[in-house]
Amino acid sequence: MVSHVRATLPCRSAASVPTLSGSVTVKQRLKSRGSCRASRVITSRTPDLHGGLGYACRSVTGGGHVGELETWQQEQISLAYLSAVATRAGATSAQWNVDKDGVDVTLKRDHIQVEFQMKCSFSPTVLADGETYAFDLDIRTYDHLRHRNRSAAGFLGLVVVPRDLNDWLVHDDEALLMRCAGYYARIQNLPAVTTETTTRIHLPKKHRIDSAGLDKVFEYAFDRLFAPQSREGGQ
Incomplete structure (x- = not known):
């Protein structure tokens, strides 16, 4: 479930869910502070970014803007999210x-660096x-991020967004x-795999990319460099 920075905004109610063949979902936005408009979300079977399980969608508002x-x-939203959280965490x-080495972003704090490959999905797989x-x-x-010779520990980041583009930012x-x-x-120091194309990575919801989460990421990176035996089996 996508979390909210602040209380849920008024006037959002979805009427239906898209099917495999594609459908039109009509959102009726109720009146709020004297304004109201209708919005359609048109879905197709275009794959989600790198995840392959979502739909491409476009939002058509009452004003005709697509x-x-x-x-x-x-x-871009995944990179902006990580940058904002890192700033708050002092990195x-x-x-x-x-993207030569499987890395989108390098974070640095107190002379310690960590590196992220960022992904984004509006329809992620949940176990x-x-x-x-x-x-x-x-x-x-995967092989780039797990490589034992990396100077900066490698991580995968997944940002989950609403299906409707108009709901991403308020x-x-x-x-x-x-x-x-x-x-x-x-991903750092994980074992090699035998699959040829992809490998499934688990991202527990408790591993949030927030200030506390980045504290743990940097702690792992520090111990990997200066106390390599202390956290070899942790994640």
């Missing part, structure tokens, strides 16, 4: 313009326990709210 939900937007962030997301990571990226005179939530999994 906002396409495209892979570059999913990529600096730098993005790589070439039977209801408390764990699953993501099929390509083998090339801004008013007082705040800019991001209606999404991020989760992480350590």
Whole structure:
């Protein structure tokens, strides 16, 4: 479930769920502070960003504006989310313009660095326990992130967003709210796998990308460099 930064906004009620053949979901936004408009979410079977389990969708508002939900937007919101959380946690962030080593972002705090490959999904796979997301990571990226010779520990990040692009950000005179939530999994030092294309990574919901979560990430990175025997089996 996508978490909210602040209390849920008024006037959001979905009427139906898309089927495998694609459908039109009509949202009737109830009157709030004297304004009301209808919005359609048109879905198709275009794969979700890197996850393969979602739908591409576009939102058509009452004013006729069409906002396409495209892979570059999913990529950008995941990077913006990590940057915002890292700033709050006292870490600096730098993005790589070439994904050569399976890394999108490097975070640095107190001279310790960690690296993330960021993914985004509006329809993530949830395991039977209801408390764990699953993501099929390509083998090339997996092998880069787990490599034992890395100087900065490698992690996978998954940001879960609403299906409707118009619901991602809400801004008013007082705040800019991001209606999404991020989760992480350590890939560093995991074993090699025998599959040829992807391997399934589990991201427990308790592994939130927030200030407390980044504290644990940096703690692991520190101990890996300076006390390698202390956390070798942890995650």
